Amino acid sequence: MKIGVLALQGAFREHILKLQALGVDAPEVRLPEHLDDLDALIIPGGESTTMGKLAESFGLLEPLKAFTRQKPAWGTCAGLILLANRAVRQKKGGQPLIGGLDITVDRNFFGRQVDSFEADLDVPALAEVARPEDPDGPFHAIFIRAPAVVEVGPEVQVLARLPENGPIVAVRQGHLLGTAFHPELSDDLRFHRYFLHMVQTA
Amino acid sequence: MEPITGTFTVKSGLAEMLKGGVIMDVTNAEQARIAEEAGAVAVMALERVPADIRAEGGVARMSDPEKILEIMDAVTIPVMAKVRIGHFVEAQILEYLGVDFIDESEVLTPADEEHHINKWDFKVPFVCGCRNLGEALRRINEGAAMIRTKGEAGTGDVVEAVRHARAVLGEIRRLQTMAPEEMYAYAKNLGAPYQLVKLTAEMGRLPVVNFAAGGIATPADAALMMQLGVDGVFVGSGIFKSGNPAKRAAAIVKAVTHYRDPAILAEVSRNLGEPMVGRTVESMPEEERIAYRGW
Numbered sequence: 001m002k003i004g005v006l007a008l009q010g011a012f013r014e015h016i017l018k019l020q021a022l023g024v025d026a027p028e029v030r031l032p033e034h035l036d037d038l039d040a041l042i043i044p045g046g047e048s049t050t051m052g053k054l055a056e057s058f059g060l061l062e063p064l065k066a067f068t069r070q071k072p073a074w075g076t077c078a079g080l081i082l083l084a085n086r087a088v089r090q091k092k093g094g095q096p097l098i099g100g101l102d103i104t105v106d107r108n109f110f111g112r113q114v115d116s117f118e119a120d121l122d123v124p125a126l127a128e129v130a131r132p133e134d135p136d137g138p139f140h141a142i143f144i145r146a147p148a149v150v151e152v153g154p155e156v157q158v159l160a161r162l163p164e165n166g167p168i169v170a171v172r173q174g175h176l177l178g179t180a181f182h183p184e185l186s187d188d189l190r191f192h193r194y195f196l197h198m199v200q201t202a
Numbered sequence: 203m204e205p206i207t208g209t210f211t212v213k214s215g216l217a218e219m220l221k222g223g224v225i226m227d228v229t230n231a232e233q234a235r236i237a238e239e240a241g242a243v244a245v246m247a248l249e250r251v252p253a254d255i256r257a258e259g260g261v262a263r264m265s266d267p268e269k270i271l272e273i274m275d276a277v278t279i280p281v282m283a284k285v286r287i288g289h290f291v292e293a294q295i296l297e298y299l300g301v302d303f304i305d306e307s308e309v310l311t312p313a314d315e316e317h318h319i320n321k322w323d324f325k326v327p328f329v330c331g332c333r334n335l336g337e338a339l340r341r342i343n344e345g346a347a348m349i350r351t352k353g354e355a356g357t358g359d360v361v362e363a364v365r366h367a368r369a370v371l372g373e374i375r376r377l378q379t380m381a382p383e384e385m386y387a388y389a390k391n392l393g394a395p396y397q398l399v400k401l402t403a404e405m406g407r408l409p410v411v412n413f414a415a416g417g418i419a420t421p422a423d424a425a426l427m428m429q430l431g432v433d434g435v436f437v438g439s440g441i442f443k444s445g446n447p448a449k450r451a452a453a454i455v456k457a458v459t460h461y462r463d464p465a466i467l468a469e470v471s472r473n474l475g476e477p478m479v480g481r482t483v484e485s486m487p488e489e490e491r492i493a494y495r496g497w
Contacts, residue, residue, distance in 0.1 A: 007222070007459075008222070008459050009221070009222040009223045009243060009458075009459060010218075010219055010220075010221060010222060010223075011218045011219055011221060012222070013221070014218065030459060030460060045218075045219050046219050046220075046221070046222070046223070046243070047219065047220070047223060047243040047244075047279055047280075049238060049241070049278065049279060050223055050241045050242070050243050050279075050455065053239075053240075053241035053452075053455070054241060054455065054456065054459055057452075057456065058456075077219070078219070089278070090278065091238055091277060091278040091279075092235065092276075093239075107278060108278065111300075112280075112300045112301075112302055113212075113213075113216050113280060113301075113302035113303065113326060113327065114207065114208065114297065114300060114302075114325045114326050115207060116207060116212040116213075116215070116216065117205040117206055117207045117212060118205065118206055118209055118211060118212060119204075119205035119206075142211055142212060142215055143212070144212055144215045144216050144219055145216065145219075145280065145302070162205070163205075182215065185211070185215055185218065
């Protein structure tokens with residue numbers, strides 16, 4: 001199994017280390033030809049405008065759209081924004097999106113960096129994949145200038161909200177997964193296991 | 203657990219998200235938008251770029267908050283701003299304004315010749331400069347969430363950035379070959395806490411993200427720093443003191459992503475117009491060099 005990680009910019013190394021810990025081959029994707037032979041793709045956290053620009057200038061945007069229409073993909077934070085069909089509060093002039101998830105995201109929903117936070121999330125779906133060596137109970141999530149999902153289409157499954165019926169921060173629609181936080185920075189492999197399970201059963 | 207803000211994890215986490223990116227000095231909203239369009243991961247809001255600070259002389263201080271707010275309004279990417287070394291009140295003001303990162307910077311005139319800011323007191327993350335591993339670990343011990351190896355800002359000469367990146371990365375390589383008992387003496391000689399020295403040896407890199415800064419003027423300069431082993435680059439005067447800022451900025455962004463691909467580096471280096479004129483560091487008297495500020 002080969003799960004590529006988009007390596008235009010951002011925290012791609014952390015995703016690669018997590019995948020390698022699960023015994024998965026995780027090549028870096030910077031150019032269209034790097035998508036060949038991949039079973040799935042992760043779009044990491046970073047700056048979504050930077051990644052969008054770089055994808056556009058190296059002819060990656062259309063190949064990424066084609067890839068994510070068919071094969072499993074997971075976007076974390078900036079990656080979630082790129083996989084959304086609609087984004088609000090973008091930079092002036094808008095930004096290129098890959099799309100695929102029938103959701104609207106609000107970029108920097110929680111504010112600026114001083115509002116970045118850590119929180120425990122209830123994610124019932126993780127119970128399906130958890131192993132005895134994994135942490136028990138809630139998933140400790142790290143939100144950095146994070147977006148939130150403010151609208152979901154009928155086919156979108158909500159995987160997690162912030163406590164007390166707060167904003168939606170994890171979604172799945174078929175073969176696509178999106179998280180507003182950074183499982184690649186948490187000391188917990190369950191979200192990566194969950195995605196791996198999606199790829200294995202796709 | 204209630205959500206908590208301002209932890210070291212979220213502070214160093216923002217730096218993790220900037221990796222593989224270019225942070226650009228800008229002095230107004232228009233330049234900030236040019237930087238964002240070019241693909242900058244963040245902008246550094248300034249009144250004057252380092253080349254002008256050098257030319258004009260005098261005391262260099264935190265920028266006017268009005269200027270910083272104008273830039274924060276103009277872009278969606280993170281906005282950084284500089285404070286003088288040791289000037290914790292300038293830092294309190296920037297934190298209140300909501301800047302995303304504070305650079306405790308030797309480019310401004312130091313306010314304290316003995317102490318840096320206690321960065322643990324703040325919810326906003328700090329980036330600090332260093333010339334060697336000891337200086338880097340002292341700053342991390344004070345709470346810095348990101349490090350930049352110092353170059354000689356405002357010169358367009360990359361030689362000091364290379365010297366200091368090599369110093370830090372070389373010292374980390376040396377550390378990894380040491381017997382455990384040798385690390386105690388090494389920590390003493392570096393003037394750095396033993397626990398951070400040990401952590402660095404275990405990780406094989408600095409415990410926080412490390413960018414290069416100072417004197418980077420071309421896509422090749424940026425790729426050189428990346429190949430030496432830094433996580434990203436700051437470009438100061440090199441962009442808006444050049445002939446075609448928008449084109450040069452976009453080219454440097456591409457060079458940092460594709461830093462090991464000579465075909466792409468050759469392509470993006472073509473027809474960029476005039477680079478900043480520059481000034482060799484070698485020709486400068488010792489007292490004009492700013493990389494040596496910081497303790």
